[in-house]
Amino acid sequence: MLHGRWRRPTRPSTFDLLLPARRSLSLLPPHARIYELGPRDGLQNEKVHVPTDAKVHFVDLLSRTGVHAVETTSFVSPRWVPQMSDHREVLQRIEQMESVSYPVLVPNMQGFEAAVAAGARIVAVMTxxxxxxxxxxxxxxxxxxxxxxxxxxxxxxxx
Incomplete structure (x- = not known):
């Protein structure tokens, strides 16, 4: 027999559970820069050929979403990454907005030179x-x- 009044064990409220998350969110900067990789990283390994027109349209649509940068293509050897063989044409045909930057990935100096010759103003490198x-x-x-x-x-x- 239990003596006294039985009390349900207390558990933290939802608000209490969210306090640590709220504290960690307060440590975040007030703004984020979105760097979209889809036209390059998302398409480079596709087995089915993606037409140049579709790539240009994809970049143009992404540009209108409010992202800060769209990594447009990669100046790599078409032998190694056939999907990026139209890199020059894609870069030259996109509708560039002033509020968006359009970096291109360059894995080596040869890619850098080709990108500059095609009109790239921003390049991305990788390690x-x-x-x-x-x-x-x-x-x-x-x-x-x-x-x-x-x-x-x-x-x-x-x-």
């Missing part, structure tokens, strides 16, 4: 998180990816 990734995707070592990125950044600064 690799592991030797396996570097070898598989860039055909070099992690250190070489860093060296390439530095060389491209210096060349871009000089332009």
């Amino acid at each position: 690799a998180p592991s030797t396996t990734f570097a070898r598989k995707n860039l055909n070099c070592t992690v250190d070489e990816t860093v060296e390439r990125a530095v060389a491209i950044a210096e060349a871009a600064e000089a332009k």
Whole structure:
């Protein structure tokens, strides 16, 4: 037999549970910059060929959504990434808005030079998180990816 009054165990309110999340949200900056990768990263591995017109239309639609940047294409060898073989045409045909930047990925100096010749004003470079990734995707070592990125950044600064 229980003596006294039985009380339901108390559990925290929903508000109490959200306090830690609310505190961590207060640490976030007041604004975020959205950098859209879909036209490049989302399409580069598609098995079915995506027509140039569709890519241009995709970039143009994304530009109207309020994103700050749309990574438009990648200046890579068509032998390695056939989906990006129309990089020059895509970059030149998109309807560029003043409020949006249109970086293009360049994995090496050859890609950088081709991008600049096509009219690219902003380039994105990449390094690799592991030797396996570097070898598989860039055909070099992690250190070489860093060296390439530095060389491209210096060349871009000089332009």
